[in-house]
Amino acid sequence: MAPSSTSAGSPRRPRADAERNRTRVLDAAREVFRARGDEAQMPEVARAAGVGIGTVYRHFPSRAALIAAVGEQRQAEIVEFGRTRCLPSATAADGLAAYLEHIGEVLDAERGLSASIEAAFGSTEPTGEGRARAEDIAGQLLVRAKEEGAVREDAEVGDVVMIVCGLAAVIRYGAGDWRRYVRNACAGLRP
Template sequence: MADGKAGEPRRPRADAARNRDRVLEAAKAVLGAGGPRASLEEVARRAGVGIGTLYRHFPNREALFEAVYRREVEQLVELADQLSDCPDPVAALRRWLRANVEFVATKKGMAAALAIAAGSRTALTTYTADRLTGAVRQLLDRAIADGAVRDDIGPGDLLRMLVALCYGSDAPGWQEDVLRLLDVFVDGLCRGR
């Protein structure tokens, strides 16, 4: 498909792009709550599209799960970029880490389905690690340069801590506990607070 210029792919129609975005947003909610057995019909219904539209964009459940996952990662990268202008580098770092708790909540709901997509799991894991490490690095480096946080911690340390907190419990209310502990951790990183 070309848009008139040789070799250039045609951009999706605006309504097709909107439908895809609505499906991804609905899938995040449905899959995050229902896990790998969540109904794709429910995703389509919540998005306000027919099941055929869902399958036109995502040929199978794993493709939908992976698209939701990648979209969440990109939203976290974009958030880090937006927060890089925040006057308080510690508040920016804290806000970004807190946003990751919601991402992990979605990911927990989709974990089994993501495991099904084993062929792309290594690529997806590498992609996620690279993108999130780069995002948190820019916020952490800024906080360190400002003298606001300790300089003996790296982006990998922050991500490992976040994973440990988020996957430490599946009990109801785990997100609130993680957010509280996350605040304690960030406060412990700060110099002179």
């Protein structure tokens, strides 16, 4: 493919240090939020990344945006898992269950991010770049599962989205055994 370029021509290559710092900040944020959850503060992230606060804000216009960016990374990983592990499952129902389970796993491992991912999967988010792909996987599994007769005909992707949104909350608030939640939710889609 043609090298990346904007439509209007390339005024200048992005500075190397800028790109490096962006990555550093993102990595640091991931780590800090994992460790301290919602408590984590912007200066902490900056310090962990070894940059000034200003730099953090240069790359991410707000705390929320930073969290969202980290969340999107996660989403990407989830999508990847879904494509490689769940779509090829023997039965689509199993694949869907594994998909949900994996999402739970990720959220559980990074409690601090739950809120963000919750939000990302909720409808608040404007873009939905990665979300669309995540939903696409769920959609494919759902279609196949219907063909297999393992899922009610009237089930929709939206139902899965709501399950995920709920899952995030269950994990975030530690409302109970989230694996049970996933199992029940799957059962709720059966004919």
